[in-house]
Ligand SMILES: Nc1ncnc2c1ncn2[C@@H]1O[C@H](COP(=O)(O)OP(=O)(O)OP(=O)(O)O)[C@@H](O)[C@H]1O
């Protein structure tokens with residue numbers, strides 16, 4: 001990790017009364033896969049547009065790859081590749097024409113165009129259909145062609161707006177591999193907008209969560225989960241015969257437990273990460289021997305719902321214990 | 323200006339445009355009818371039935387302006403009819419070609435692009451706003467001018483052939499039409515384009531834009547009626563003046579069109 005490649009300061013955009021992006025403060029490091037999450041209409045696409053200098057912000061400023069997107073847009077865009085939300089392909093042209101024309105627009109060296117186009121068509125498994133009109137492609141083929149177009153000029157930085165929406169699992173996997181390869185092997189930076197939380201968790205070094213144009217959470221998926229998720233499940237391994245005693249101890253404090261198995265595992269639900277040591281103390285204090293404590297790692301999905309408060313709020317065990 | 327990008331934009335626009343039937347009709351059918359079918363019909367049919375008499379000539383002479391009357395003096399009724407029709411009546415009709423061709427291509431390029439949702443990817447390319455605009459303008463202007471000039475050549479041949487028996491010497495090419503083709507037609511193509519740039523700000527679909535845009539032929543129709551009604555006639559001076567007026571209108575419309583052609587506004591209007 002070296003210099004930040006994206007710095008947004010107070011970046012904002014209004015459309016009439018609608019505040020699409022509000023006072024965005026954000027830094028993304030080179031080589032990072034940064035996940036940008038949020039509900040429909042949260043302001044993700046608008047942010048990508050501003051960071052690439054194709055939409056003027058109403059407030060604040062940004063620098064991308066050291067350039068001011070509004071002043072140096074064309075130069076900046078030779079170094080970024082953007083996969084738009086809709087593939088934005090010319091359906092009346094062939095796959096090959098779509099790529100060849102954009103290769104000229106992206107200033108791919110003239111004598112390299114043909115080889116580069118063929119390479120991408122092959123890489124994205126479109127070679128056989130390259131001379132068919134795009135209008136006849138399946139949704140997944142269109143998405144792959146759009147991705148290929150994004151990579152024509154070997155950009156240092158990729159903005160991918162929901163790259164796997166509508167792809168089958170195999171194709172989605174290819175996209176994931178491509179993202180991993182371009183960051184881990186080539187040091188490129190990826191700014192990934194997605195609604196797919198499993199995808200974000202798997203790929204992203206850090207994520208930012210947008211809500212109504214505001215960034216409401218920012219950090220590594222794991223850290224966010226620890227901070228924000230209050231309904232963690234923690235498994236305690238105790239002696240089988242100690243289970244009733246342990247349950248009594250916990251339930252006496254009003255802590256929600258789930259089925260105590262005969263094997264001697266008790267699951268405590270609705271915990272926070274920071275309350276785990278308190279549970280251990282409580283049980284040890286009651287003379288119960290603990291063989292193992294396994295917090296079930298919360299997922300980004302848990303974070304997402306915690307932020308949007310859309311899951312029934314469970315009792316917070318940490319409060320109960322203190 | 324990055325000419326490679328501009329060429330790529332033109333290549334893209336033309337490949338796409340030529341697959342739109344709504345565009346191909348004015349580009350191919352209109353010149354075909356205007357430059358081949360009409361002169362053919364009008365000239366071959368009457369000569370076969372041998373027709374015009376002095377009475378017809380007198381009627382024609384009474385109708386047109388004195389300036390035009392001077393041009394027709396000393397011709398036989400058939401000759402006067404041919405000259406009147408082929409040289410003077412067809413002059414304003416000829417201008418419909420550059421006007422419509424650029425208008426309809428611009429409708430597809432400026433509005434159709436948005437309708438097909440292909441504009442966004444284009445805006446993310448390293449092209450400048452100026453290059454995008456020049457690319458789109460040339461996509462409309464170059465074919466309009468080429469079709470017009472090819473049409474002029476074709477029309478000259480057809481009209482000369484059709485009137486060969488009647489006239490002592492070839493009617494085309496002639497200085498009036500040279501001025502119209504070289505000076506007025508490009509300006510008319512410009513009008514078709516620049517008026518569409520303004521229409522494109524509001525129009526949602528290609529069809530909308532095409533319908534509204536084609537209203538620009540109305541001034542041409544007025545010229546045509548004016549000539550029949552004896553209010554004016556197409557001489558070189560009128561052509562030079564008309565060209566000048568059109569170029570000025572083009573410049574003004576282009577100025578306003580350029581104001582609306584910024585990435586940020588284009589994307590916000592998607
Ligand atoms: N050109 C525009 N004109 C008016 N409002 C707009 C425009 N573009 C975006 N908005 C509004 O700004 C807000 C943010 O939109 P944006 O497209 O950035 O959201 P998003 O996070 O990308 O959503 P999604 O997940 O649905 O793609 C929305 O309320 C949207 O309606």
Ligand SMILES: [Mg+2]
Nearest residue numbers: 044045085161
């Ligand atoms: Mg979006």
